[in-house]
Amino acid sequence: MSVNVIGEFIGALLILMGGIASVISVFGLIRLPDVYTRSHAATKSSTLAVLLTLSGTFLYFLFREQFVSVRVLLGIVFVFLTAPVAGHLLVRAAYRSKVELADISTEDALKEVLYKDELKNDGVSDKS
Amino acid sequence: METLITVLVGLLVTIAVYLLLSRNLIRVILGTALLSHAAHLLLMTMGNGLKKGSAPLLGENAASYVDALPQALILTAIVISFAVTAFLLVLAYRTYKKTGTDDLYALRGLDDE
């Protein structure tokens, strides 16, 4: 087995792992109770699946065609850079558009800061 | 594959037509968006066959290439439908602002006597 074949194999393996990670995350997307927890799963999908797959692809092209794909590298960097921002923005948007936390949540440090006035006025915890 | 895509096209058309026939402006616009999706896919299937040949890039030195002409046509069509959709959208919201409704039943228009 040449180095190339091993490289290709590793690439394919990484891709397969990416696929598995992806499915697991989407499982989380279905299973988790609220958007906040689901966002964890989604961000994982982004990072892991893409990291794995693109790395696999990169390796594959590298070994198969001796081709350094700057685009794939850039793609990886890009996902790394943007996926968390996207997650952050979405969660923030969710909270600010008053999407409720799941019942099992135990703590909400934001509420007192963000909805100070409402809390004062109502005296009741009303997140919706 | 061609058959599958053609059936998908038919489904998209069905949904688009149903949306077009609704009372809500946004639904109608969505309908037009779906219609163009369908048209582009249909145009794609009308080439020399899907997936028969490689991407039409001569640099890659393949034995055969897929039909490039429909691709060029679709590209043009995509841009045009984008232009139209943009205009239609703005038109829709201007209309809403002016008339206060997005219900096409209320937007009967010129009705004299």
Next chain:
Amino acid sequence: MLTITLSIFIPFLAAIFIPLIYKRIHSRHIGWFVIIVPIALFIFLASYIPSIANGSTYMHTIRWIETAGIHFTTYLDGLSLIFGLLITGVGSLVILYSIYYLSERESLGRFYVYLLLFMGAMLGVVLSDNLMVLYVFWELTSISSFLLIAFWYHRKKSRYGAQKSMLITVSGGIAMLAGFIMLQSMTGSFSVRDIVATIGQYTDEPLFLVALLLVLLGAFTKSAQFPFHIWLPDAMEAPTPVSAYLHSATMVKAGIYLVARFTPIFGGEAMWLYIVSGVGVFTLLIGSLNAVKQTDLKALLAYSTISQLGLVMSLFGLGSVALHHGYSPDSVIYTQATFAALFHLINHSTFKGALFMVVGIVDHELGTRDIRRLGGLMAFMPVTFTIALIGSFSMAGLPPFNGFLSKEMFFEALVNARNLEVFSTGTMGTLVLVVAWIASVFTFVYSMIIVFQTFFGEFHPERVEKPINEASKGMLVAPSVLAILVVGIFFFPNVIGNYLLRPAMAAIYPTFAGAEGLTPHIKAWHGFNTALWMTIGVVVLGTILYRFMRYWKGVYSFAPFKWNLDTAFNASLSWLENGSRYLTRLYMKGYLKDYLVYIFVFFVLTVGGSILYTGSYSFDFSDDSPIAINEFLIVLSMAGAALSMLFVKSRMTAIILNGVLGYSIALLFVIFRAPDLALTQTVVETVTTALFLLCFYFLPEWKKERSARKTKISNGIIAILAGTIVTVLGLAVQGNKLFESISVYFEDAYRLAGGKNIVNTILGDFRAFDTMLEVVVLFIAGIGVFTLIKLKSKKEEQDIEDQ
């Protein structure tokens, strides 16, 4: 000859100059300028009498629409000469009359322009040889008539009358045009002379009879024949000179002219005879019956005109039989009818013109034309009375007036007609004879009404508007001239017969040229024959009926008289408008949805229908490329996403789903090896989504569709059918690729255009023009959006177009 052609144009030229002169001489004297035209033309045409009487004809052609065979050909023969003289002669008198009749306050410039327009048009009609040119002028007469009827356009009745006449005559004209075109299609020529010469070969063509009917439709509408006569009474809203000129002496005779002109073409056809004389006789009856019940003198004259036109028409019909049989010595029996028709045509113009002018004088002097308010005028208006008497008695068919002569000939013709072979039974002929006789009785009655109820009896000053005076001399000149003619013709009928009627007969019977007896000698006295007995009967019965009119006039209130065509016409117009409104509202509801439904239904019917009809649904899946599982899954997901769009509750969800679809399509493009497409699709989809979101700020959240279940189901059915058809057609096409695509050529892109990306070379080079325009489209959209947003009409409330 060019001069004849010019004679048509002179009135038009004059019409252009009149307004200019009128600006300077703003008075009734303008009429003196105008009158030069008809007088000069009359003299000019009269100068042809001798040569025409000797059998000459004159023709002149100006090439016009070469390719269509439409030329400006004027043709002067006996028939056109009679009409030409009538037009210019009566025209001169009418203008003379109008100079005194019309007040200076009226817009005289306009009046004379219309009148000259009409005169030119009418001359055009009678002098044109080319059918299309004839049609040009034909419609022009309708138009000038329209303008003249509505001369006082602020009156509602004037407008109504104008509209009615225009609708009826123009419609007839259009029918006639179709007939003309058919004639041309058969014979290959628009020239009447050519058609007359060759028509014999085409009489068997199916179109021949259709053309005949259509041409007659034109003639009947113009000449106010039943049932198209209804416009003529309403045309009386025009100033009286106009009524005298257009609606009795000339324009209404255009239809007669047409029948005469076309007799050589259609005359041999039995149908021509049946229709022309049938309609003529019936019109004669209807007209006279209706005339009697009128109380407005002008209306009475209008019905009388209708009736008289019917008379002339029926005579032309009878005369055509001669052509049916071909020439024989017996033909005289029939040609005599034509002769009588032509003779009566002239006579009618004289006595009816005079009568109209009389009525105009009465109206002008007293401010009313209602016979119930008139009476005893004889003492105050002796000249007028004399003219009225002459005119009426002539119309009644009494000697020593020209009407007697032609009426006698009419009866004779009818008596002869009983023996016609084409009338299958003698009873039929008898029936016509009886009808005509009855009509003549009523003609007698209404003629008496004019004279006696206006000029005899007691005068009631309180019933009229103005103090009574005899009309000014100037106004009396024109009717007097006509009255003198009425008497003069009686005594010297053969001057007319030889100089005018003979050449006209030759024109109508070109094949009988020079035949014996075509022009009979007109005699006032020809012994006690059937015709004279009939006249005597008319006088006796007419006198009785007139004396006892108040006892029988009640019959007019019976249903058949009450139900008149006018009401029918008005009702049908309003029915037409309301019906149109109803029908149009039925489908023009203003809802986008309805319009889209129409389109899709049409699509389903035509495309779907033709797929079924032609059986274009043969599929061939053998060429399909294989489907990978993941591809199948993606397509399935797309289907799911698309379907969900129908049910989602929030517009943003729908947009997200649309985005999913868009991105998935990009993936499909990747799978189908279209990198450029995938790139474009992705970006465009994103920008579109952003646009949706941008606009959502302004738009409300969408509500649940509140449509009825039935609507939803029908929408669903339409949608499914549309989708199915698109699919079926798509599959059919894939199974029936007939040719290799031209796109193989583009695979040589690098050598041809120096690019390795084929799609890009197509876009940038082979089909760069598309791309250029596509950029323009995008640009227009961009600037358009800017304009749409920034340009807002500031004063919407005051905006008048927006109601």
Next chain:
Amino acid sequence: MPAQLLLNLFIAFLWMTLMDEDELKFTTFFAGFLVGIGIIFFMHRFFGTQFYLRRLVKTIKLLFIFISELTQSSIVVLGQILSPKLKIKPGIFKYETVLKSDVEVTMLSLLLTLTPGSVVMEVSPEGDTLYIHAMDVEESRAGLIKQLKNFEKAIMEVTR
């Protein structure tokens, strides 16, 4: 740092011209660049700042810290998702960071968000407080704070 990089490029270019070859070669340039690195490493104290490649090293170190954290917490979260019964207690907690600049705060947030189990929800207007949603706040608060400290330290090494 930019000054050092520029200087390095200049040296490389100089090197290339000094070599005076027929055509311009990337390899020559690269060689010159290496030479430049050496020169600058010896001279960097004159600039009064760190040697610029040291940041590279620190960045790589940060990357490794991140990858290890990523792997650890990934396993935790995957386990949580896949466990037959959800036993998580999610919640939002507040963390006051010692980091100052926008870039630092951003880096910290990105890293924290990338690692499973935690998402930065808000940054206070002053930029010194992060509100973090954690998948299992009870269990992993300590771990998270440790992780945050780790990241903070590594980031500061890169940026300062």
Next chain:
Amino acid sequence: MKINDVILKTVTRIVAFIILTFGVELFLSGHNNPGGGFIGGLVLSSAFVLLYLVNDIETVRKGIPFDFKKIAAIGVLLAVGSGVGSVLFGKHFLTQAFSHFDLPIFGVTELSTVILFEAGVALTVVGVVVTIILSISEDV
């Protein structure tokens, strides 16, 4: 509590440049690889869209003080004008010429008039997309 977009803004600063560079690259490589005027223009405009999303219009305008309508117009003018240009050279309308040149730094390079045409396309796309977005956004 006011929104603090520090994370987004900081990341965008980097990302926008990546997109812009990528856009230019796509535009230039279009003749032989996927890309071209349209796609390049679209990607460039998506960078602008990003900037407008992240910052407000005023801020972006300060940084990029162009009238995008004019840019679009110049683009169209270029695209159409390149066609007219070939007329002036006595060629068929819209004839694209290409040739290989030996340039100093770049070596043997293929240069084509298509590039002018494509530049027009790209400029138009950028101009139009931004015009549309700005027009709508300013309507608030």
Next chain:
Amino acid sequence: MNNILVMPMIIPLLTGIILIFLRTRTNSQRVFSVLSIIATITVSIVILNKIQHEGILRLDFGGWLPPYGILFVADSFSMLLVITTSIVTGILLIYAFSSIGKQHESMFFYPFIFFLVAGVNGSFLTGDLFNLFVCFEVMLLSSYVLITMGGRKIQLVESIKYVTINVLSSWFFLIGIAYLYGTVGTLNMAHLSVRIAEVGQGPLLTVISLMFLIVFSLKAGLLLYFWLPNSYSAPPTIVAALFGALLTKVGIYAMFRIFTLIFYHETVITHTVIGIMAILTMIGGSIGALAYNDIRKIVSYNVVIAVGFILAGLAMSSEIAFQGAIYYLIHDMIVKALLFLIAGTMIYLTGKSKIEEMSGLIRNYPMLGWLFFITMLSLTGIPPLSGFIGKVYLGQGAIETGSYLLLAVAFMSGIFVLYSLLRIFLNCFWGETIINEDDDVPLKKGMLIPCVLLAIMTVAIGIGVEGLAPYVSDAARTLMNPDIYIEAVLQGNR
């Protein structure tokens, strides 16, 4: 090489673009507009005459030979329409100068007009089916903008429908092209014709041809005209006039082109359908013209009637019928523009749009009244105005082909035209004058002059028909013999 062929499209296009830069300089815009429309007209006339000497001309864009590249093909038919379009637009521009207002002028009104003209002229000239689609889009997008321009409520409401329906029709066009490309594998119209003739127009191709029938019927307003009356009633006069005069004509042109050049084999199906549609259109238009009291509506339904009338000529499909249709097409473009202008001017003067709200206008505005009168007669087909000759030829065509029902309906529709317009004339121009001397809105010269010019044209064309005859008969001959067109496109490498 005939680069001049592209000029009727490129001049307006460039003008439109350049005018964008002259946004605030209204006067420069006007001067430039007039100059460039004159240039367009001149160039078009030159081309038309060139065709008479050299036969059908073509211009292969980029020098790519058909069927691979896109090309413009100029035959007499297309050039006649191009010239008419340009002239009518020029005249309408003059009207716009005094009617549209500063606000519109500084909001790119003229550029959009020019883009519209570019699209229209391009549609007339292109020899490529997909390019026709693109040219249509240029035209449509401009029309979308123009119809909404000013943003009045009614405009917005109506343009939603207008745009949606046109989007749908463009979609039909696109999938029609897709199917056709799938079957025949080419886009060049002449090449399509050759290939279809080669294998025969089988059932499938006939079905596909019906797709195009739908598209162009929608554009032309053949049977599928329901969108038209309201849309054409909403925008400013000048725009309505442009639409009424030009837009439907493009659909008609395309219909003629496609069904004489490409799908002319199965006339039993296609042309029968067209004939039935034409009849229904004339009937629908006729009753529509009587159904409303709003003059804009009446005028719009008159557009519909003319569409049916002209396409009756296509249904007859004989050379002489084609001649009639072409004459009538040219006539209708001019006179419809005139009609819309007059209607718009009436509304401008009175502030009303219903016939029962106006009266006696002729006293205050005699010229306008007589212009309307002439228009009415011309539309009715009264000779010697321009509508006459088309009617005669069409009648001859109908008789020649035995299309009597078409003949009957077509000729009867003339009566409805007359009646519908008479209602306007009698009610609005005649009758008691109800406008006070004080309220008298002055009729601007700039509004009257264009009307006069158009009226002169209808008279001039009517009388001087022979001047047009060689062009029209050449156009009809080409339509009747597709081989002439094909030969010019596919043979010889000019």
Next chain:
Amino acid sequence: MIEMMLTVSLILFSITISIAIIRIVLGPSMPDRVLALDMIGVNLIATIAVVSIILKTKAFLEVILILGILSFIGTIAFSRAIERGVIVERKRDR
């Protein structure tokens, strides 16, 4: 073997996409849906990468990057819309 692994991962990605669509439909909140959309975008990237390998072409590598860029922009737009309604502000008050 490699082929097999690639195919399987393609299927896995497709499954993910399908399930994510279910989440879009189910919601319940808008951020949920956008999250799922984002996830689909990411999986599309992965899919395209694998397709590129299978097709042995570099033609689609641009698409990967574009998709990354645009799903980011899309998510920003959506979260802006959810958070503030308006996604591009004229002037931010700060």
